[in-house]
Amino acid sequence: MSSKARSRSTTLVVFSTAFIVVWLIVAAFPFLWTVWGSFKVEADFFSRTDWMNAVTGPVTQARTGSAFTGAGYHGAWVEQEFWRAAINTLIVTVFVTLISLTFGTLGGYALARSGYRYTFWILMAALVFRAMPHVTLVSGYLLPFFQLNIWGILPTTIIVIVAINQPFTLWMLHSFFLSIPKDLDESAMVDGCSRFQAFRMVVIPVMWPGVITTGLFSFLLAYNDFTVTAMLLSQENQTMVPKIASFLGSTQAEGKVMYAVAAVVSAIAPLFLLVLFFQKQIVSGLTAGAVKG
Amino acid sequence: MPHSTFFKFIAPSLFVMLLFIALPILSVAYQSLFIEHEQILVEVENCGPFGCETELRIDTEAMDRANEESPMGRFNWLGTYANTSHLAFAEVGAIWRDSDGLIPALRAMLNLPFYKALIFTIAYTFIVTPLGMVLGFFVALGVNSIPRLLKGPVIFFSLLPMIVTPLVGSLVLFWMIDSSGVIGANLQLLLNDPQLSLKASPTLTWVTLFLYGVWHAAPFSFVVFYAGLQTVPDDTLESAMIDGASRWERVRFVVIPHLMPLATFIALVQLMDNFRVFEPIIGFSAAANATSLSYLIYNDLRGSETPLFGSAAATSMLTIIGVVILLMPVLIRTWRDFNRKV
Numbered sequence: 001m002s003s004k005a006r007s008r009s010t011t012l013v014v015f016s017t018a019f020i021v022v023w024l025i026v027a028a029f030p031f032l033w034t035v036w037g038s039f040k041v042e043a044d045f046f047s048r049t050d051w052m053n054a055v056t057g058p059v060t061q062a063r064t065g066s067a068f069t070g071a072g073y074h075g076a077w078v079e080q081e082f083w084r085a086a087i088n089t090l091i092v093t094v095f096v097t098l099i100s101l102t103f104g105t106l107g108g109y110a111l112a113r114s115g116y117r118y119t120f121w122i123l124m125a126a127l128v129f130r131a132m133p134h135v136t137l138v139s140g141y142l143l144p145f146f147q148l149n150i151w152g153i154l155p156t157t158i159i160v161i162v163a164i165n166q167p168f169t170l171w172m173l174h175s176f177f178l179s180i181p182k183d184l185d186e187s188a189m190v191d192g193c194s195r196f197q198a199f200r201m202v203v204i205p206v207m208w209p210g211v212i213t214t215g216l217f218s219f220l221l222a223y224n225d226f227t228v229t230a231m232l233l234s235q236e237n238q239t240m241v242p243k244i245a246s247f248l249g250s251t252q253a254e255g256k257v258m259y260a261v262a263a264v265v266s267a268i269a270p271l272f273l274l275v276l277f278f279q280k281q282i283v284s285g286l287t288a289g290a291v292k293g
Numbered sequence: 294m295p296h297s298t299f300f301k302f303i304a305p306s307l308f309v310m311l312l313f314i315a316l317p318i319l320s321v322a323y324q325s326l327f328i329e330h331e332q333i334l335v336e337v338e339n340c341g342p343f344g345c346e347t348e349l350r351i352d353t354e355a356m357d358r359a360n361e362e363s364p365m366g367r368f369n370w371l372g373t374y375a376n377t378s379h380l381a382f383a384e385v386g387a388i389w390r391d392s393d394g395l396i397p398a399l400r401a402m403l404n405l406p407f408y409k410a411l412i413f414t415i416a417y418t419f420i421v422t423p424l425g426m427v428l429g430f431f432v433a434l435g436v437n438s439i440p441r442l443l444k445g446p447v448i449f450f451s452l453l454p455m456i457v458t459p460l461v462g463s464l465v466l467f468w469m470i471d472s473s474g475v476i477g478a479n480l481q482l483l484l485n486d487p488q489l490s491l492k493a494s495p496t497l498t499w500v501t502l503f504l505y506g507v508w509h510a511a512p513f514s515f516v517v518f519y520a521g522l523q524t525v526p527d528d529t530l531e532s533a534m535i536d537g538a539s540r541w542e543r544v545r546f547v548v549i550p551h552l553m554p555l556a557t558f559i560a561l562v563q564l565m566d567n568f569r570v571f572e573p574i575i576g577f578s579a580a581a582n583a584t585s586l587s588y589l590i591y592n593d594l595r596g597s598e599t600p601l602f603g604s605a606a607a608t609s610m611l612t613i614i615g616v617v618i619l620l621m622p623v624l625i626r627t628w629r630d631f632n633r634k635v
Contacts, residue, residue: 140317
C-alpha cells in the first residue's frame with residue numbers, strides 16, 4: 001500500500017468500494033435473508049402484500065404471539081425426522097474424509113517421489129476422471145448395485161464418493177508432497193529406514209497442513225454431494241441434501257414450505273462455521289492447485 | 294522409487310478409481326447397447342355380472358422371468374443412440390430437409406430432448422465460465438484495494454456462494470425470486486406485471502440459471518486471482534507508471550499478463566464443473582424450460598417408474614464424448630509440454 005504505484009485517485013476508491021459493497025450484498029444477502037426468514041411463518045416469508053412483513057413478521061406475531069417462531073425447525077427436525085438425515089450426513093462425511101485422505105496421502109506421496117513416466121499418465125487419467133460428470137458414473141453403478149443387492153446403504157455411497165473424490169485428492173496432495181524436500185525422506189532411508197518407515201517417521205509429522213487443507217475439500221465434496229447420494233441411498237438412509245430435495249415435492253404441496261426453508265438453513269449453518277474457522281486453509285487450498293498445478 | 298514400492302503406495306487409490314470410475318464407464322458403454330424388455334401382454338377374460346370381456350394386461354410373471362434371464366434387457370446395438378430421445382437422426386434429417394434457413398431449423402431442433410439439453414449445457418458452460426471469471430477478477434481488484442482490516446470479513450462473505458451446497462444455494466435464490474418472494478414480488482410491482490414469473494418464458498429461466506451460475510462460480514475466480522494479485526511485482530508496476538501508463542493500461546499490460554497462467558487454470562476447472570450443471574435445474578424447478586445432459590440422465594433413472602438404463606447409458610456415453618472433446622486442447626498441450634521436458 002505504501003508503494004506509489006498502488007495509490008489511487010478518489011473517484012476510483014469510491015467506485016471500487018461501491019462495487020465491493022454491491023458484490024457483498026449479492027453474495028451474502030440471500031443467506032442472511034433466508035436465515036432471518038426461517039423464523040417466520042410462510043405468510044410472512046412469502047408475503048404477497050409487503051416484503052417488509054418478512055422482516056417484522058406481523059402474521060407470525062398474530063399466530064404465535066412472538067415475532068420469531070421455531071415452528072419450521074420443529075416440523076423439519078422432529079416431524080419430518082431431519083435429524084436422521086443429519087446423522088447420516090455426519091457418518092458419510094467423516095468416513096469419506098478419513099478414507100479419502102488415507103488413500104490420497106499414500107498415492108500422492110508415491111506420485112510425488114517416483115520419477116517414472118507412468119506417474120504422468122496416472123495424473124492425466126485422474127484429470128480426465130475428475131472431469132467426468134458424476135451422474136454418468138452413477139448410471140454405470142446403478143444396475144450392478146441393484147443386482148449385488150448393495151444399493152441404498154451408506155457404505156456403498158461412502159466408497160463411491162471416496163472414489164469420485166480421489167482424482168482431486170491425488171492432484172492436491174501430489175503437488176503438496178512435491179513442496180516437501182526430497183532430501184528429508186531420502187536421508188532417513190540412507191540411515192537405514194525402508195521407504196514406508198521413512199514415510200511414517202519423517203513425512204507424516206510434517207504433512208499435516210497439506211492434509212488438513214485437502215481434508216476440508218474432501219469434507220465439502222461429501223457434504224455438498226447431491227448426485228450420488230440422491231441416486232444411491234434409499235429413503236431411510238438419505239443424507240441432508242437429497243432429503244431437502246425430497247421435501248420440495250412432498251411438503252411444498254401441503255403448504256409446509258417453511259420446513260424446507262428451516263432444513264436449508266440447518267444445512268447451511270455448518271458450512272458457515274467451517275468457513276469461519278478454516279477460511280485461511282480454504283483460500284490457500286484453492287490457490288495451491290493454481291500455483292503449482 | 295522402485296516400481297513395487299510405488300505400486301504398494303498407490304494401490305488403494307488406483308483400485309477405487311479403477312473400480313468406481315473406469316469400470317462404470319465400461320459398464321455404461323455396455324448398457325447403452327441394450328434396451329428394456331418389451332412389455333409382454335396377455336389376454337385376460339373378465340367375467341362380471343354383465344357378461345364377459347377380454348382385455349390386455351401386462352403379464353408380470355413373464356416379465357419377471359425375462360428380467361431374471363437377461364437383466365440387461367434386449368440387445369439393441371446402436372439403436373438407442375439413434376432414437377428420438379437421443380441423436381434422433383430421422384427427425385434431424387427431416388428438419389433440415391423441411392425448414393428454410395438456419396434459425397428456424399435450430400428452433401425446431403430445440404424440441405428434441407437431447408439437442409435441447411445439449412444446447413443448454415453448451416450455452417451454460419460457455420456463458421457462465423467467462424462471466425464468472427470477469428466478475429471474480431474485478432472483485433479481486435476491488436478487494437485488493439480495501440483496508441487490510443476489512444479484507445478478512447469481505448473474503449468470508451465472498452466465499453459463501455461457492456462453498457454452500459449448489460442445491461441449497463439455488464433454493465435460497467429460488468425462494469427470493471419466486472413470485473411471492475422478496476425479489477420476485479418487488480419486480481412484479483416495479484414492472485407492473487402481476488404475471489411475471491421465472492417460469493413464464495424459457496428465456497427468463499435460462500437467464501436466471503446463468504445468473505445463478507455466475508454467482509456460484511465467481512468466488513473461485515476471485516480467490517485465485519486475489520492470490521495472484523499479491524505476487525504482481527511492484528517494480529514492473531512502477532516502471533510502467535514512469536513510462537506514462539494510465540491505471541487501466543497498467544492493469545491491461547502488467548497485471549493481466551501476470552495472471553494469465555492462473556486464468557487458464559480457472560478456465561479449465563470451471564469448464565469441467567459447468568459442463569455437469571445439474572443441481573440448479575432441480576433447485577429452480579426449471580426442467581420444463583431448461584434441461585442439461587446430466588439432468589436427462591438423472592431423469593431417465595429416477596423420473597420414470599422403472600429406470601431406463603439403456604437410455605441413460607446412451608446419454609452418458611454422449612456426455613463423456615462431450616467431456617473428452619472439451620478437454621482435448623488441454624490434453625494435447627500437456628502432452629506436448631511433457632514431451633519437451635523429457
